[in-house]
Amino acid sequence: MAESRIRTRLVRLVRVRRAGTPKGDPAERLVAHLSEQQALLVTARRSLVDLSVSRRRTELQAGRAEDEARAATERARRAVADGQDEIGRRHLTDAIDAERRRDALRTRFASLDGQVTHLEQRLDLLESQLHHATAQLHDLRADRDAATAALSIQSALGAAGPQADQTAQARDHMRRIQAEAAARDEIAWEDPDSPQVRAAFADLERTIAANQRLITGLDHPPR
Helix, strand or coil, rough: HHHHHHHHHHHHHHEEEEEEEECCCHHHHHHHHHHHHHHHHHHHHHHHHHHHEEEEEEHHHHHHHHHHHHHHHHHHHHHHEEEEEHHHHHHHHHHHHHHHHHHHHHHHHHHHHHHHHHHHHHHHHHHHHHHHHHHHHHHHHHHHHHHHHHHHHHHCCCCCCCCHHHHHHHHHHHHHHHHHHHHHHHHHHHCCCCCEEEEEEEEHHHHHHHHHHHHHHCCCCCC
């Protein structure tokens, strides 16, 4: 249920943003989209740092539980050697409890470690894709500026004879660039109900839910 609510909110957010995107220069809309994606990437990196801190804290807790188990086992051994069987049994019980806590923490650490590794790989890939998209946008804007300059020059020179053909070519080139920018803009805000986006949402929801369970568990360590 929680994952379904998360997906519903995400889909609604995408639709609202698409509906509220101002009309105008497609390249400028792409700039806004890329800036927003960059901000989201920064936020995701911060969340990854928090998760890494939780992983380290769990590792330290497991180490302390291991030390407690060893110390309790040693106390139990000494008590039995001194003929204090009842005290020895209590120490042995403490050792068993510490070992169980250690094992649970090690399991949690392994899960957190896997989550951190997986998210690091995903964020690295997203960052690479964002850099590639930004480079493409720069190329697109350079082409647009060149076409705009050519169109302005040809318009200033007049529209007679061969110059009219050159002006028309410049206008065609400008329209192609605008069409390409519009296509990139549409791709950037893909239909939220498409199979690809649904799969991405499902993966994200599973990650969010798993991380929430793990981090919540850190505040209530097993006894």
